[in-house]
Amino acid sequence: MxxxxxxxxxxxxxxxxxxxxxxxxxxxxxxxxxxxxxxxxxxxxxxxxxxxxxxxxxxxxxxxxxxxxxxxxxxxxxxxxxxxxxxxxxxxxxxxxxxxxxxxxxxxxxxxxxxxxxxxxxxxxxxxxxxxxxxxxxxxxxxxxxxxxxVKDDARDAKTALQEWAQARKLPPPKYLEVARSGPDHAPVFTIAARLENGAEAQATAPSKRSAEQAAATTLLAQLEKSK
Known part of the structure; x- marks a missing residue:
């Protein structure tokens, strides 16, 4: 061939x-x-x-x-x-x-x-x-x-890491909410909010829901780390 x-x-x-x-x-x-x-x-x-x-x-x-x-x-x-x-x-x-x-x-x-x-x-x-x-x-x-x-020691899936953070503080698992969607049907862009019961929240935008959820979880983890 x-x-x-x-x-x-x-x-x-x-x-x-x-x-x-x-x-x-x-x-x-x-x-x-x-x-x-x-x-x-x-x-x-x-x-x-x-x-x-x-x-x-x-x-x-x-x-x-x-x-x-x-x-x-x-x-x-x-x-x-x-x-x-x-x-x-x-x-x-x-x-x-x-x-x-x-x-x-x-x-x-x-x-x-x-x-x-x-x-x-x-x-x-x-x-x-x-x-x-x-x-x-x-x-x-x-x-x-x-x-x-x-590759870092803490290279865990961000959503898993955020859930573990919540569990360690006896909080329910985080919720992921679609707050916006834009772009054409064949190439949508999603904005997702990662939200904890204690009111902490972060948003992220990406071409797939999964990527946006991961990015939102990463951002929220970073915010929680800074607030220690």
Missing amino acids: KLSGDLRAFQGRIGHEFSDPALLVRAVTHASMSSANRDDNQRLEFLGDRVLGLVMAEALLASDRQASEGQLAPRFNALVRKETCADVAREIDLGQVLKLGRSEMISGGRRKQALLGDAIEAVIAAVYQDAGFEASRALILRLWGNRIDT
């Missing part, structure tokens, strides 16, 4: 030239483009998620030999969550080479966090199947770069 110019350039961006180009084509093919003669990337995404997890677990153990499981777990979660995977995908312009159906194209699929996160995991699996574990490991460490060394 001969790759398009865009996919050849993409190989250069990730630093891996495929012996079996069909694997790369499958990795960048979304389910909205699948057919009887065209496989999508869902099965590769399933495998890539596991390969990424193993590589990150090994890397974290090697980077801090004194860290406890309680310290390692939040770092691991921060490195493999969809937001991080999507950030990596954007850095290598993965969205540009995705093969999407018309509906996904119209709805801004090339920018969607979940779609990008799944696709980078599929690319990892494609490299794994093309050249083995060491090649996929090298790819991951190269693409994640200094994220592994700089």
Whole structure:
């Protein structure tokens, strides 16, 4: 199989030239483009998620030999969550080479966090199947770069951290309220308020409800820290 110019350039961006180009084509093919003669990337995404997890677990153990499981777990979660995977995908312009159906194209699929996160995991699996574990490991460490060394001890999910803060003070879990929505239907922007029963509140705006909730929780945690 001969790759398009865009996919050849993409190989250069990730630093891996495929012996079996069909694997790369499958990795960048979304389910909205699948057919009887065209496989999508869902099965590769399933495998890539596991390969990424193993590589990150090994890397974290090697980077801090004194860290406890309680310290390692939040770092691991921060490195493999969809937001991080999507950030990596954007850095290598993965969205540009995705093969999407018309509906996904119209709805801004090339920018969607979940779609990008799944696709980078599929690319990892494609490299794994093309050249083995060491090649996929090298790819991951190269693409994640200094994220592994700089991930913080408190890299917990912000919503989880805020809930734990409330529980420690015998407060009910925080509430997340949609206070505004703007933009076209295919690219909405949400403003979410994170609110505690004690009256503390913070708002944030993002292209998805989940991202806005996380950002609002992060802002509220920072406010609570300052008010100590």
